[in-house]
Amino acid sequence: MRRGLFVAFALAGCADPALATRAPIVGGAPDDAHGAVVAVINWDRASGGGLCTGTLVAPDRVLTAKHCVWHRLDSGTYVATAADRLEVRAGPHAVDDIRATRGVVEVLSTPGDYTVDRIWEGDDVALGCRPRSARRAASRRRRARHGA
Numbered sequence: 044m045r046r047g048l049f050v051a052f053a054l055a056g057c058a059d060p061a062l063a064t065r066a067p068i069v070g071g072a073p074d075d076a077h078g079a080v081v082a083v084i085n086w087d088r089a090s091g092g093g094l095c096t097g098t099l100v101a102p103d104r105v106l107t108a109k110h111c112v113w114h115r116l117d118s119g120t121y122v123a124t125a126a127d128r129l130e131v132r133a134g135p136h137a138v139d140d141i142r143a144t145r146g147v148v149e150v151l152s153t154p155g156d157y158t159v160d161r162i163w164e165g166d167d168v169a170l171g172c173r174p175r176s177a178r179r180a181a182s183r184r185r186r187a188r189h190g191a
Contacts, residue, residue, distance in 0.1 A: 082132040083107045083171065087114040087124045097131065097171065105131050105147075105171040112150050112169045113157040121157040126150050131173055147171045 083105060085093040095111035112129060113121045129147040152169040161167070 078133065081105055083111050084130040084132065085111060085114065085124050086128045086130065099133070100170075103173045105173065107169050107171060109152045109157050109167045109169040110162070112152065112171065123150065123152075123157075126171075129171060131171060145173045147173060 079099040083097040097105040097107035134143040149172040
């Protein structure tokens with residue numbers, strides 16, 4: 044137990060102090076310094092859709108929350124949103140800039156149906172797969188950002 048507490052405090056001491064000086068998420072400023080952060084847009088008409096963030100973990104893979112790629116029916120149950128009703132947008136103005144839009148061709152998630160009570164069990168994880176051609180766009184953005 045003591046060793047676990049020591050490790051936890053030691054790791055906490057390694058935190059980046061610059062994080063405290065950055066703009067808050069709510070009411071913050073656009074951040075174009077982190078090209079891996081993307082918008083995940085759920086265009087499901089039945090539920091009214093939704094907007095989430097995701098992280099580009101590979102040129103054609105986006106990690107997001109499972110609840111972002113499922114939608115609630117009037118009955119209260121949740122069903123997976125069809126991949127063609129999902130979009131991934133990249134860039135500092137991802138929500139507004141449709142030129143940065145990429146479709147989703149497949150969604151993988153943790154086993155079983157999504158339910159609100161399973162969020163706290165680590166069951167709120169999904170991986171969106173973008174078309175292979177999106178790799179080139181992500182690579183171009185990285186090169187442009189780094190001056191290559």
